[in-house]
Amino acid sequence: MIEQLLYAIEVSLNGLMTGILYSLVALGFVLIFKASGVFNYAQGIMVLFAALTLVGLQSGQVPFAHLINAIFGTHIYNFGWNLPAVAAIALSAVVMVVLAMAVEKFILKFLINQEPVILFMATIGLAYFLEGFGELMWGGEIKAIDLPLPVGISDTVERVTYDHFGYGFFIDRLDVAAACVAAVLVLSLVLFFQYSKIGRALRAVADDHQAALSVGISLRYIWVVIWSIAGIVGLAAGIMWGAKSGVQFSLSLIALKALPVLMLGGFTSIPGAILGGIIIGVGEKLFDFFMNPVIGGATENWFAYVLALVFLVFRPQGLFGEKIIERV
Amino acid sequence: PWLGYRTGPFSPGGIPTGDGFHDYMTLLNERDGGIGGVRVQVIDCETAYNTQKGVECYESTKGQGSLVYQPLSTGITYQLIPKGTAEGIPILSSGYGRTAAANGRYFPWVFNFPAHYWDGASIAIKHILDLNGGDIAGKKVTLVHLNAAYGREPIPTLEELAKIHGFEVDFVPIDFASSQEQKSQWLDIRRKKPDYILMWGWGIMNAVAVQEAANIRFPLENFIGIWWSGSENDVLPAGERAHGYKALALHRPGTDAPIFDDLQKHVFDKGLASGTGEHSGTVLYNRGAYGAMLTAEAIKTAQEIHGVADITPAMMRDGLENLVITEEKMAANGFPNFGPPFAVSCENHGGDGKAWIQQWDAHAKEWKLVSDLIQSDKELINRLVLEDAEKYAAENNIEPREC
Amino acid sequence: MGDVAGSERASMGESKPPLMELRGITLRFGGVLAISDVSFDIREGEIRAIIGPNGAGKSSMLNVISGFYHPQEGNILFRGEVRPFMRPHRVAALGIARTFQNIALFKRMTTLDNIMTGRMTLMKSSFAAQALWWGSAEREESAHREKAEEIIDFLGIQAIRKVPVGTLPYGLQKRVELGRALAAEPRLLLLDEPMAGMNVEEKEDMSRFILDVNDEFGTTIALIEHDMGVVMDISDRIVVMDYGKKIGDGKPGEIRKNQDVIDAYLGVPH
Amino acid sequence: MQDILAADTELGREALLSVNNIEVIYNHVILVLKGVSLEVPEGGIVALLGGNGAGKTTTLKAVSNLLKSERGEVTKGSIAYDGEPVQNLDPSELVRKGVIQVMEGRHCFEHLTVEENLIVGAFTRRDGASNIARDLDLVYSYFPRLKDRRKSQAGYASGGEQQMCVLGRALMSRPKMILLDEPSMGLAPQLVEEIFQIVRDLNANEGVTFLLAEQNTNIALRYAQYGYILESGRVVLDGPASELRKNPDVREFYLGMSESGRKSFRDVRSYRRRKRWLN
């Protein structure tokens, strides 16, 4: 029995960590939604794209190698360099900023003041585009990210807890790292939104594009800023998830795990994303733990959504989301 | 036609396999001027592992004189089985697809030699038996599988085997959509402490599973994947920690076989490689090349039987049905001792059901064969295959043909 | 001059029983007291104006009547009976229609469709009949269409019949909204600032519509308006609110002399 | 045209804004403005009058470049502010140049509090927090009602409160020129008077220029110096406010005066009448 309980605790702890990883992806969604009312479906692909870029740059891959080779009949694949991680990360961040600018210049600029669903569709179009573009640029093979993480964390945790409780808790070292990254990101973003002039302007844009324009907020500038930040957050998420499973197409599917987090926490709340992530993470692990014997496994896929759905019925704007204003 | 996938979530698996297949066919064209004097044309169609695209591919290519379809996806194979059967075009799903198709009486147009999933399950259990001196009563075996047709294939066999050998078996399904995050499953496994884990996974699921297994410090030498869960893609992301992971092997890994010299000379050096060329020697590349060799042999057999060089799909089927792969043939093709020798017959479309076990050496970054060829429990398997084939026939009003 | 006409009509309405009575309505939003203990009645057939400074709680009052807000205290009597808690669409079915302060038209629907939607509560043909568009559904649609066209003619908006209302200029939208409310053939019509954003000419037209509806169909009207000229001219009785409280109630003549009202709202005598 | 140039030279002022024969098309097919020209002298108050759908809002949006976001475009003509063409500027750049528009229809930022709405109004300002705080107090002194509601979300404010909020927000940017679209809509009578008082004060004390579209012709013509009357996308009449007030058509249709003084709304009979200038 006590064994069971300890196991449940372990499960929850791991859920907590995974939840934080989810929120890392959810953050990107929240940022863009909060700041411009756009539900950015392409966030998942942006995570993938960022990670692909990072690995590609780091290992000196030639972008569009397949295309170039197909056209010119050449055989170049690699520049043959190996960038240090920091430089590669910085360069990838720059790429994400360039991407943000392109998105603004070629898409968003033309869609000012459109209905949210149209903007949403445009981001799906973008997702398609990036999906093809990313693979064309970096190829569809799987690539590994090597994070220089201290190896001992998991062991230490397990040993220490074993000494204390007679049951060794297992925690993935990656998760610990991710939790730290997430904490730093969230803290800085919350501060940014709360205390900067731009933060307030961003929220204004989300409410009413036209009115924001009329008070002199440059939508284009705001969009570049916020998409850049979301891109960089995506990069962080990409590094963490990429380290877990290798960088390849499936990485973008992680967005689907972030959506219920988003729902639960509220589309507009950064702390909500974190808390939502934790609730979902812990919830789905525990649910699987209790229900697996009853209805079989693989429930994680829908459980998060159903949990969020039930939750929303009672609180339609999510945990910390801005209240939906209903007035006539 | 080769209905492969170089895009989408499974591209890391599809690319090397496709490269291997194409490169070998290119080799035949370049070196030998084709098969029996006829150049081989591989019609490539991108499915992205998606059934609808698969159907579109089938329809758009079947008019182009297609001899045999290699759908490279269990889902698409299922689609094509009735179509191919109705239209008389053979389907070759080597090591995947519908297991029951091994019975040629009920599935005259479908082939899945040299071994199929149920063979795989049996071989894995055999291996475990070998490790334990033949007695695994009371041991716990867990199957981690993709929650899809493919992943569920071995379940009936394992259940049967469990009854026979008295071990406990337990199933952990993983949905593809959540295969990036398998923590709860692995914590569960960690708690249940199975003695052995088998895996039927594909794509990213494998890589994550190997990592998670290493995370919970499951002894990886007791973790055995099917041949689709045993490529470099699946172990490289875990780095050093993947050391010791085992998988079934339909054929040898590595570039030792003489064929690779020919490939280098006639294909890579001429700049005709279908991919980067850097995959050659990897498990999936070799699978592609090996599959191409089997296909080419079947074509040769067909040419011999009918005495014409330009064969039709129906002749191709005869070739497949009378295919006999011997050690000599493999050696002559540059694949000495590369795969198991086997023979296909009108009744048996599934080959002999033999495979090796390979193990990952993370330090050398290579797969190594660690067993002899293991023969599956053919008696049991054939019975199961027959049952399933009969069920299929009953549902679809199919009369088995006489052999 | 308007005064005389007003009192004349008011005496006409006085004999009628109240159609709706509000008793001790109190409405709070968190800490904000939007309406505090307000009582008044609306008599059958009269034009009842509600005026007051911005934020006094006028619109909230209409929302209470149409069931969108539920007051914490107080009763609403409709035709002498206490109205139980009701969802707004049930209230609409009682014959209470309204327009909104911030136009709430169905933007992507055409004028005609908007007006037909107003008749929603009157249309009865079954789902199945509509799906197959058999006899009854088509007949009913045509019958209601005829009524809708009458309203369109009445309001003079034939030209925009098939135009999506989202892009119409403000004043026309107001008119369509009135049409939508009229289409329900309401017993009680609630109008929230029907003449905001109109010039004098258009206000004259709108007044005319309101008076005609009142005369021809005998519809009872409650109206909020900031244009004192209009209010004083066309209403029979006026309620004045300030900071959620009622500070005056009476005929136009009385209201314009009421010192409280002058201080709180009118500024100068009108 | 002649008049206004004359008037300008008389006053010795430059035209701050000049709109030259513009045509506006929505959605590529709906032609709304059919050649509108007008000029606003520096430090002037110019009123734009006209019935529903005449194109007042469209004209203002054309000036402030907000048309693009409504799928409208200026297809002909030109607009110059301070002597420079401004058609291709981003609306925000225009705000930086000192032109701000108060949109019709109470476009508040619903989820922001009233106070945040006002502060966002000062987004383009670079002159320090203390100045902004001072202006905030000024706006509150104009609209005490806003001060009461400062901490509540603008989406929940009453119609009039939202209108005040939007006006206050525009004032917060310290503009050189304000395009006011129906400022008096939905405001209580004494507030309407106050707003125009504020307009006059700002104009007199700070030299702010106003172009206002207003339905309340009566009050608009009392405060404005010059007026344009728009009908179906064309300027049909323009002149100094005092002259317009005397024009019999304006008197009848915009001020509601008949020969015998003000009519009661109760006595109006016919709905649709023709205006003499259309014949």
Add this chain to the structure above:
Amino acid sequence: MLYREAGEFRTSYPDDSQTFPISFDKYRYYAILAVLVVVVPLVINDYWANAVLVPVLVWSIAALGLNILTGYCGQISLGTGGFMAVGAYGCYKLMTAFPDLNIIFCIVLSGAITAGVGIIFGLPSLRIKGFYLAVATLAAQFFLVWLFNSFPWFYNYSASGQITVPERTVLGFPVTGPYTEPWAKYLICLAFAFALAWLARNLTRGSVGRSWMAIRDMDIAAEIIGVNPLKAKLQAFAVSSFFVGIAGALFFSVYLGAVEASEAFGINQSFLVLFMVIIGGLGSIFGSFAGAAFIVLLPVLLKNLLVGKLSWPTDIATNSEFIIVGALIIFFLIVEPHGLAHLARLFKEKLRLWPFPH
């Protein structure tokens, strides 16, 4: 002056609410219909049926269904794939449980079952709105697919969890199974598409349709006007799911013949249908067809062009396909956010004005 409206006079309201008030439209429409029913079956071959026409028709039905929910009633749903799965599995269970039941009834009944499931998942829409609802409908998507995947009863305990269609006939001609003639496949899909489009048209022109649109445009106001939001939304969910369920049933039984829930009815399908609806035009029946045709045919076309004609390597071609489709979607949204249907309308408008603009 090819296209004219002048000289068209309507003297009664029923005439005015006709589907095609302009007679030129009506004749053109009859002509197209005649070609579709008579000419196409004569010339159709396997490729055209299986890769082009049948998918377009099946997807059109799904798009029509989603358009009712999203385009008319304003509730964005990403659960379409899940509902299609309900239709498919419902149809499979009916076909195998009642082998003598005509396939047409099976399909219609599976639509009805899906409608029931749709109502259940529609219930939260009373509280949850906008994107929150969109994401919430994913719960249906994932849950339903999981359900069909996890309980062997749904796939009759087949070894792999695939369901394979048995052969069924209509009037003696097989319409499902491997021996179906292409024209039979095509005609049965066409019949369903036509009947359902007609149904959708009827529902959207009467008071039911108006109550949906009112909810879409402004739900609070609609309720105050007298629209019962519960009823309207659930009706929309039910009708939409009915359509989608039929699409799923056809998708499985006529089009593919064998499916597996997680692969054939995954989230991608849900997005695909949403695409069709938005590209085609929200709130437009014609748009549903146009959108489906666009989304289904564009990749096929591109593939034929890039791989077939230009002989690009398949991976580059596929990636370019994604790039092109993505870019085109964005392009269309920028040029005309209201979809192909609106574009067609604008074109007509211009045609009407031609040669004298304005």
